[in-house]
Amino acid sequence: MVNSRKQFKRESPDQRQDDLIAATLRLIASGGPEAATVRNIAMEAGVTPGLIRHYFSTKEDLIGAAYERHMTTMRYATYSTREGALPGAVARLAALVTASLTAPVTDPRAMALWAGFIQSVQRDAAMHAIHEKTYFQFRDQLQMFISDAFIELGQPKDQADLRKFAIACNAVLDGLWLEGSALPDTFETGELPAIGLASIGAILGMKLEG
Amino acid sequence: MVNSRKQFKRESPDQRQDDLIAATLRLIASGGPEAATVRNIAMEAGVTPGLIRHYFSTKEDLIGAAYERHMTTMRYATYSTREGALPGAVARLAALVTASLTAPVTDPRAMALWAGFIQSVQRDAAMHAIHEKTYFQFRDQLQMFISDAFIELGQPKDQADLRKFAIACNAVLDGLWLEGSALPDTFETGELPAIGLASIGAILGMKLEG
DNA sequence: TATGAAATTATACAAGCGTATAATAAGAAT
DNA sequence: ATTCTTATTATACGCTTGTATAATTTCATA
Numbered sequence: 093m094v095n096s097r098k099q100f101k102r103e104s105p106d107q108r109q110d111d112l113i114a115a116t117l118r119l120i121a122s123g124g125p126e127a128a129t130v131r132n133i134a135m136e137a138g139v140t141p142g143l144i145r146h147y148f149s150t151k152e153d154l155i156g157a158a159y160e161r162h163m164t165t166m167r168y169a170t171y172s173t174r175e176g177a178l179p180g181a182v183a184r185l186a187a188l189v190t191a192s193l194t195a196p197v198t199d200p201r202a203m204a205l206w207a208g209f210i211q212s213v214q215r216d217a218a219m220h221a222i223h224e225k226t227y228f229q230f231r232d233q234l235q236m237f238i239s240d241a242f243i244e245l246g247q248p249k250d251q252a253d254l255r256k257f258a259i260a261c262n263a264v265l266d267g268l269w270l271e272g273s274a275l276p277d278t279f280e281t282g283e284l285p286a287i288g289l290a291s292i293g294a295i296l297g298m299k300l301e302g
Numbered sequence: 303m304v305n306s307r308k309q310f311k312r313e314s315p316d317q318r319q320d321d322l323i324a325a326t327l328r329l330i331a332s333g334g335p336e337a338a339t340v341r342n343i344a345m346e347a348g349v350t351p352g353l354i355r356h357y358f359s360t361k362e363d364l365i366g367a368a369y370e371r372h373m374t375t376m377r378y379a380t381y382s383t384r385e386g387a388l389p390g391a392v393a394r395l396a397a398l399v400t401a402s403l404t405a406p407v408t409d410p411r412a413m414a415l416w417a418g419f420i421q422s423v424q425r426d427a428a429m430h431a432i433h434e435k436t437y438f439q440f441r442d443q444l445q446m447f448i449s450d451a452f453i454e455l456g457q458p459k460d461q462a463d464l465r466k467f468a469i470a471c472n473a474v475l476d477g478l479w480l481e482g483s484a485l486p487d488t489f490e491t492g493e494l495p496a497i498g499l500a501s502i503g504a505i506l507g508m509k510l511e512g
Numbered sequence: 513t514a515t516g517a518a519a520t521t522a523t524a525c526a527a528g529c530g531t532a533t534a535a536t537a538a539g540a541a542t
Numbered sequence: 543a544t545t546c547t548t549a550t551t552a553t554a555c556g557c558t559t560g561t562a563t564a565a566t567t568t569c570a571t572a
Contacts, residue, residue, distance in 0.1 A: 094545075097536070097551065098550085098551060100549080101432050102538055102548085104542090105549085108550095111482055123425065124422060129528075130530060131528085131530095132354075139346075140552075141531095142531095142552075142553095143549075145530090145531070145532080146548090146549070146550075149530090152532085164454070189566085203426070206419035207417055207423075209416035210333065210417045210484065212334060213417075214411075242396070256497050259478070259494075260501040262477065263473070263476075263478040263480075263497075263501070264431065266473075266476070267474055267476035270476055270477070271437075271469065271472070271476070274420065274423055274424075274433065275434060279469075282446060287466055288467055290466070290470070291470040295505065296502045297504070307521065307565095309521095310568080311565090311568085312568050317566090339558075339559065339560085341558060341560095349520075350520070351519050351560090352562095352563095353521075355561070356519070361561090389572075468564070
């Protein structure tokens with residue numbers, strides 16, 4: 093009788109954790125949270141189910157790690173868009189708005205992921221903490237962009253005003269992102285970025301288009 | 303041996319369906335979609351599990367019905383706020399914005415419900431259709447409010463402009479609603495309605511506060 | 513009061529879930 | 543080469559899930 097045990101290659105812990113997280117994200121994106129079973133994740137990552145428990149003490153841990161990874165990736169995809177390569181602060185803000193409202197940020201699969209996670213934010217303390225952290229990271233960075241734009245225009249604002257502007261602009265981005273991701277076929281190409289630029293421009297009292 | 307079979311009272315089909323939907327909503331709101339099992343729903347509604355299959359051919363059907371019910375309820379809570387009792391179109395629009403961004407619309411439990419549902423919009427054709435329908439119902443009604451406000455101010459707009467305004471204002475409401483529901487403790491009382499009024503006022507170029 | 517439709521309960525089943533634990537293999541260190 | 547750590551596989555367990563089906567009970571109608 094031949095040895096039928098599965099052959100495997102030892103990977104570094106970091107690499108294996110990455111693989112498992114990536115497999116989890118792929119499954120949730122395509123099939124929702126209920127598709128991300130321990131067995132499915134293992135199969136998707138090309139390992140056997142038991143290995144998951146070797147890296148994550150519970151399935152919830154893995155889900156939480158995947159959520160944080162996803163949010164960080166989206167934030168990076170938004171803010172890294174030609175950062176620094178643009179002439180001025182206002183132009184950088186406009187680029188940020190556009191990047192937030194076009195692929196790959198605005199994307200049905202990304203939204204499926206996000207929605208799968210956000211539902212547990214209320215219930216699970218760990219997920220709540222991760223959400224709060226990533227939300228403030230994003231909003232604070234947006235607030236800095238806004239502040240820089242005002243300074244560039246010679247109209248510096250105080251912190252209280254900046255906070256309100258950041259909340260409002262973040263809401264516009266979230267809302268449009270949501271609409272565009274949930275019903276992508278009901279908007280023309282470029283319609284959402286155009287509306288975003290016009291709306292945020294109106295809120296801040298500065299011209300962002302062109 | 304006494305008869306140990308559970309005693310029950312016959313209810314009208316409509317009433318029983320209502321009860322099952324209400325029980326489903328309560329469970330999803332407090333424990334997420336995974337808490338809404340057939341057995342839990344039945345227990346919450348005070349019936350036995352088999353009855354659910356008598357009214358809904360599959361569990362997905364029940365979930366879909368619950369989603370539609372929830373969205374309709376929220377829409378009603380938003381638009382019925384002193385509707386008609388207010389002096390003018392601009393004031394009605396302002397009241398709508400405020401109602402959208404205060405309890406019971408902006409509420410962690412409502413968001414948990416919504417998030418639980420929205421995740422399946424991509425995957426499930428029936429849920430997608432329900433979402434599209436309720437989304438357009440809401441946005442079209444918002445667009446009418448906006449149109450009336452412009453007319454009242456003597457600045458009527460054409461359909462293309464109104465569409466963009468409705469998309470933008472809906473995004474502001476969605477985004478602020480999301481922020482306020484997901485992290486209710488990070489905003490002061492009345493802060494979100496104030497930001498909503500200021501932002502939508504700026505987008506439309508009209509004064510909504512006061 | 514008897515009849516019958518259908519609302520409701522009761523029970524069963526196969527599949528899938530997360531988790532625990534022991535056996536094995538790989539690869540680095542000696 | 544050998545040893546040893548640990549990454550990885552294999553297997554099993556108890557529980558929950560959604561669904562199917564048959565047995566009952568209720569209540570309106572005749």
